[in-house]
Amino acid sequence: MNHFFDLQYAAHILPDLARASIYTILITLVGFAIALVLGLVLAILRRSPIKAVSRTVGFVVEFIRSTPLLIQVYVLFYVLPAYGITMSALTAGTIGIALHYACYTSEVYRAGLNGVARGQWEAACALSLSPWRTYSGVILPQAVRPIIPALGNYLVAMFKDTPVLSAITVVELMQQAKNVGSETFRYLEPITLAGLFFLVISVTFAQLVRQLEFRLRLP
Amino acid sequence: MRELFPLLLQGTLVTIEIAALGTLLAIAMAFIATAAKLAPWAPVRWVGNVYVEVFRGTSLLVQLFWFFFVLPLPPFRIELTPFTVAIVGLGLHYGAYGSEILRGALRSVPGGQFEAAVALNMSAFSRMRRIILPQAMINALPPATNLMIELLKGTSLVSLITLSDLTFRARQLDEATFKTAEIFCLTLVIYFVLAQLLVTLMRHFERRVSHGIIAHSSRQITQKAAS
Numbered sequence: 001m002n003h004f005f006d007l008q009y010a011a012h013i014l015p016d017l018a019r020a021s022i023y024t025i026l027i028t029l030v031g032f033a034i035a036l037v038l039g040l041v042l043a044i045l046r047r048s049p050i051k052a053v054s055r056t057v058g059f060v061v062e063f064i065r066s067t068p069l070l071i072q073v074y075v076l077f078y079v080l081p082a083y084g085i086t087m088s089a090l091t092a093g094t095i096g097i098a099l100h101y102a103c104y105t106s107e108v109y110r111a112g113l114n115g116v117a118r119g120q121w122e123a124a125c126a127l128s129l130s131p132w133r134t135y136s137g138v139i140l141p142q143a144v145r146p147i148i149p150a151l152g153n154y155l156v157a158m159f160k161d162t163p164v165l166s167a168i169t170v171v172e173l174m175q176q177a178k179n180v181g182s183e184t185f186r187y188l189e190p191i192t193l194a195g196l197f198f199l200v201i202s203v204t205f206a207q208l209v210r211q212l213e214f215r216l217r218l219p
Numbered sequence: 220m221r222e223l224f225p226l227l228l229q230g231t232l233v234t235i236e237i238a239a240l241g242t243l244l245a246i247a248m249a250f251i252a253t254a255a256k257l258a259p260w261a262p263v264r265w266v267g268n269v270y271v272e273v274f275r276g277t278s279l280l281v282q283l284f285w286f287f288f289v290l291p292l293p294p295f296r297i298e299l300t301p302f303t304v305a306i307v308g309l310g311l312h313y314g315a316y317g318s319e320i321l322r323g324a325l326r327s328v329p330g331g332q333f334e335a336a337v338a339l340n341m342s343a344f345s346r347m348r349r350i351i352l353p354q355a356m357i358n359a360l361p362p363a364t365n366l367m368i369e370l371l372k373g374t375s376l377v378s379l380i381t382l383s384d385l386t387f388r389a390r391q392l393d394e395a396t397f398k399t400a401e402i403f404c405l406t407l408v409i410y411f412v413l414a415q416l417l418v419t420l421m422r423h424f425e426r427r428v429s430h431g432i433i434a435h436s437s438r439q440i441t442q443k444a445a446s
Binding site: 004063066067068069070071072074075078079082160161162163164166167174177178181185186187188191192194195198199202203206 | 375
């Protein structure tokens, strides 16, 4: 048996890995969609004039950001069933990673919202726009544009964190690579292929974000 | 609750140990990678770039598994203990991120500082040590603090390569006692406290570094003026 990278074996296991990588991509896309919406909600709540609300949200964001995703996922998957909330591993994992990154995106949104000039808020107030129209029509279009690259970076970071979900038996790419490896006792090809998959996608995407950053720069 | 704490604390000590050693290696790797990326010789620059892109572009868990499962088998046959894998994995992974921080911080030092050091006929080494790095440090420390917290969080993944850190102990206790909620919440709180301690420590360090530089440079200016 070939001891170095066995191309034939690699080609043989590729379909299995490709099937699992669909889950990796699915988790990333669904999780990021949730993180984008929830992050904005958290950022707006954090600006709430009610101190209790803004402080609580601030603390929760800080807490989730400074504790490991792995344990948060354990909490969702192992602790919640005791309180009657049972989720599949895939659901728990996606929600866990989405919550974790919502706290990161909320910080990005916060920076974007803080970057909008004061006069814009005052003008919206002077025109007596409703809070909804103030945000959707005036503030957000200006706040979001400069932070799109930062959000894109978190999409890449989230994509690279999906292997953590293998710890709660989600069969995403990493778990599948490990399973394939344990069947044949050849870990070199599956784990290297999984690594290459992450490398190619994240480097490509990081490049896109960099180009976007350049194009979005206001003249 | 009371009987859980000592066991979790044992795991916490392992977590702190791994985080500290991983951070040291990451700092060393950040400096080495940055030096390689700025080298005058192109092949060295390529090595630096490839290292940073590969370790930033793949997941930490993939890297840990690669070191843990692939290296002991042929063609490599390198048997590493989980402890070594953890430190090497964390150090290499976060070192690649750290080199980006360091590069940005070095770039933020105004070009005039470099030119002035050249004009004063300083050697490349003392130029770096006395002029460029101290100023770059002020800009590098806040993002480095964030990265250290990411590293601390990243240590939880070493439980998946059978190292008995805090996360591993929590899983073990959970399986033995079924006090799932208490154990995991306590674990989260311990990580949170560790992160807050780290932030406090680094803020203190930041203040000292920036204070030291300002005091040092103004003292030099008054000395120069006097003489």
